[in-house]
Amino acid sequence: MTTTDVTPERPDRRAWLREHSELGVSVLLLALGALVLTDALTMDVEIAQRGPIGPKTVPVAVGIGLLVVALLLALDVLRGGRGEAESGEDVDLSEPADWRTVLLLAGVFLAAAVLIEPLGFPVTGALLFWGSAYALGSRHLDRDPLIAAVLSVVTYVIFNNLLGVPLPGGPLMGVL
Structure with missing residues (x-):
């Protein structure tokens, strides 16, 4: 082999995965759809069904829909489709992840x-809302603990x- 011969380079696996990162979303949707469909089909229903639509109908439809969307997304990505960033999105993909916020x-x-x-939803919800606001900056x-407490109590009263x-x-x- 001479120095002028060009050998085809083996495609870099990491580069290919980076270019097709949306396949991860497709795999997640596929797994979620399979889980929902499996759970719906193995559901033990003791209620007598009145009509053509029973309690399994919606979960089965959602599971099938997730599987179809996962397959269509995978096909689109493999054909070269890429998700477009929103015009208002200000994420710099060259920056490392903010692990402090995630943790x-x-x-x-x-x-x-x-x-x-042990503490109940009103107290825990307030801690959750305030802690999330603090973690996000x-x-x-x-002001934040007061808003979190009001939000948590109102949410508790509405749901409960x-x-x-x-x-x-x-x-x-x-008390509530």
Whole structure:
């Protein structure tokens, strides 16, 4: 082989994956659709069905819809389609991820999951709303906890009292 011969270069796998990163969304939608469809088809329904539409209809339709969207998205990406950034989006893809914010949000959500039973939704919701605002950059320490508390109590009252969705009340169970 001489120096003038050009050998075809093996395509870089990372570059190909970077160019087709939307396939990750497709895989996620495919897995979610399979999960929803499997759960819907194995659902044990004890209610007598009145008419053609039963309790399995909507979950099956959603599962099939997720599978179809996943396949169409994968086909589009493999044919060269790319998602367009919104004109108002100001994300610089050359910058590294902000792991501090991601970890703060993950910690707030984990704390909320652990604290919701002993403290109830109003207190835990306030901590969740305030912690999320803080993690995302708000530094109004006088205003944010108050807004979070009001938002949490209003959400609790709407869901628990008006919509009939029982939420754990915690120490405030008798007050609200």
